Each structure stands twice: as C-alpha cells, then as structure tokens.
Amino acid sequence: MLEIRNLTKRFGGLTAVRDVSVTMEAGKINAIIGPNGAGKTTFFNLISGVHQPTSGSIVFKGQDVTRLRADQMARLGVSRTFQTTALFDNASVLDNLIVGHRLRTRSGLWDVLARTRLAREEEKICRDKAERALDFVGLNHIHHRLAADISQEERKRVAFALALCTDPNIVLLDEPAGGVNPEETVGLAALIRKMVDSGLTVCLIEHKMDMIMSLADKILVLSYGEKIAEGTPAEIRANPQVIEAYLGSEHAAA
Numbered sequence: 001m002l003e004i005r006n007l008t009k010r011f012g013g014l015t016a017v018r019d020v021s022v023t024m025e026a027g028k029i030n031a032i033i034g035p036n037g038a039g040k041t042t043f044f045n046l047i048s049g050v051h052q053p054t055s056g057s058i059v060f061k062g063q064d065v066t067r068l069r070a071d072q073m074a075r076l077g078v079s080r081t082f083q084t085t086a087l088f089d090n091a092s093v094l095d096n097l098i099v100g101h102r103l104r105t106r107s108g109l110w111d112v113l114a115r116t117r118l119a120r121e122e123e124k125i126c127r128d129k130a131e132r133a134l135d136f137v138g139l140n141h142i143h144h145r146l147a148a149d150i151s152q153e154e155r156k157r158v159a160f161a162l163a164l165c166t167d168p169n170i171v172l173l174d175e176p177a178g179g180v181n182p183e184e185t186v187g188l189a190a191l192i193r194k195m196v197d198s199g200l201t202v203c204l205i206e207h208k209m210d211m212i213m214s215l216a217d218k219i220l221v222l223s224y225g226e227k228i229a230e231g232t233p234a235e236i237r238a239n240p241q242v243i244e245a246y247l248g249s250e251h252a253a254a
C-alpha cells in the first residue's frame with residue numbers, strides 16, 4: 001500500500017528522520033512509537049506531503065509520490081489528523097467539516113473561497129461527505145453545535161471525520177487519543193478498529209502503550225530519527241533495544 005524507502009529529512013544540521021524504510025500494509029493498523037523528538041511527526045509530515053524529504057522515496061499504490069504536496073496526497077487517498085485539531089470555533093461542527101474538506105483538497109485559499117458554480121456543486125458533495133463522516137464517527141447528534149462547545153474527545157472524533165471526508169485509502173492518525181481519559185481512549189480505539197473493518201488502512205502515532213499493544217498489527221519504533229525495530233506487539237515488547245531506548249530500564253526491570 002505505502003512503501004517508504006531510505007527516507008531522510010534534515011532541518012539544517014539536525015537529521016529528524018534518517019534512512020527509514022518500512023512498508024505500511026493494506027487493511028492493517030500500523031503503529032509508530034518512539035520517545036519525544038524521535039521523528040514520528042516529521043515522518044508523518046513527509047508521507048502526507050507537508051514536508052519534502054531530503055532523500056529517499058515514497059511509493060503509494062505503485063505510484064511514486066515522493067515530491068507531491070499535501071493536497072495532491074489527499075486527492076490520491078492519503079489523509080491525516082494532527083496532534084491538535086484547529087477548528088473554527090464560531091462555526092458548527094458540520095461547517096468545519098465542509099470547509100476542512102475543501103482546504104485539504106484544494107491548493108489555495110482562493111480556490112476555497114471562490115464561489116463559482118462548480119464550487120457550489122462541489123459544496124453539495126462536500127456536505128454529503130461531511131454528514132456521512134460525522135455519522136461514521138458517531139457525532140451526528142452534535143453536527144449543529146459550535147466547535148467551541150465540544151469536548152476534547154468529540155474534537156478527536158471531528159479530527160477523524162475530517163480525515164475521512166476526503167475518501168482516503170490510508171489514514172494517518174497523530175496521537176488520536178492524546179488528552180482524553182481511559183474510557184474515551186477505549187471508545188476511540190473501537191473507532192479505529194471500525195475504520196479498518198470498513199476497508200481502510202490505518203497508521204498511527206501514539207504514546208499510550210496499552211492502546212498500541214492491543215490495537216496494532218505492526219509497530220515501527222523510531223529513536224533519534226532512526227528505525228530501531230519493527231514487528232508485532234509481542235516482538236516489540238520483547239525487543240531489548242526497544243526496552244532500552246523507549247520503555248526505559250525501569251520497565252525492563254519490571
């Protein structure tokens with residue numbers, strides 16, 4: 001589905017991602033873990049076209065997409081969420097989804113704001129997609145509520161819906177359960193499972209190890225920008241390098 005070969009990203013003298021190769025398997029939950037600053041978000045930014053890699057290649061469904069922009073990637077079927085979801089607080093949840101969809105699939109703001117006939121037709125399509133996405137994430141009942149008035153967990157679900165609006169094949173979720181309580185985390189994990197059951201491929205970054213270990217089919221471990229391990233949750237849990245680099249000696253002793 002998504003083949004990443006020798007991906008490297010340098011920011012000046014700092015190498016945030018160094019020579020990482022990995023395959024994201026279709027129809028699976030692929031997780032990325034690693035300590036703070038390991039390069040996880042940068043890795044997502046590279047795959048989703050937010051940043052251009054310094055070197056290496058990205059192949060999606062057989063097509064070289066290494067140099068494509070985020071809006072081009074979204075149109076091809078790669079969508080993502082961010083650690084924090086920027087919403088228009090004074091607009092309804094539904095309107096946020098409609099605008100968010102257009103912002104993700106158009107290259108410029110003018111494109112979004114220009115109300116041509118074509119734009120109006122597209123708006124109808126966007127509205128239908130937004131309503132379907134809200135239904136999928138279980139937020140139909142709050143579609144008219146102002147974004148300012150929704151909970152953190154609902155915000156997370158809106159982020160999922162934003163990613164789903166563009167009809168993706170693969171969804172990249174950056175800390176989907178960050179800042180929500182354990183009960184809500186279970187609910188979000190169930191939603192991620194539902195996404196995969198509906199035919200999507202998921203790739204997620206998450207610090208909540210219980211969630212990752214019970215949800216992921218495959219885990220990639222980054223440390224200082226490098227891949228230090230890759231495997232099933234059981235393999236990762238038993239990997240001494242991972243225990244050392246990520247879980248810490250405390251965990252190893254336990």
Ligand SMILES: Nc1ncnc2c1ncn2[C@@H]1O[C@H](COP(=O)(O)OP(=O)(O)OP(=O)(O)O)[C@@H](O)[C@H]1O
Pocket residue numbers: 011014015016034035036037038039040041042043
């Ligand atoms: N746009 C940027 N310009 C310069 N340096 C950056 C940029 N983005 C990230 N970095 C640096 O690259 C390194 C990796 O950062 P990144 O955010 O990808 O790590 P992370 O694993 O996602 O961390 P966290 O778990 O804290 O979110 C860090 O040292 C960070 O300061």
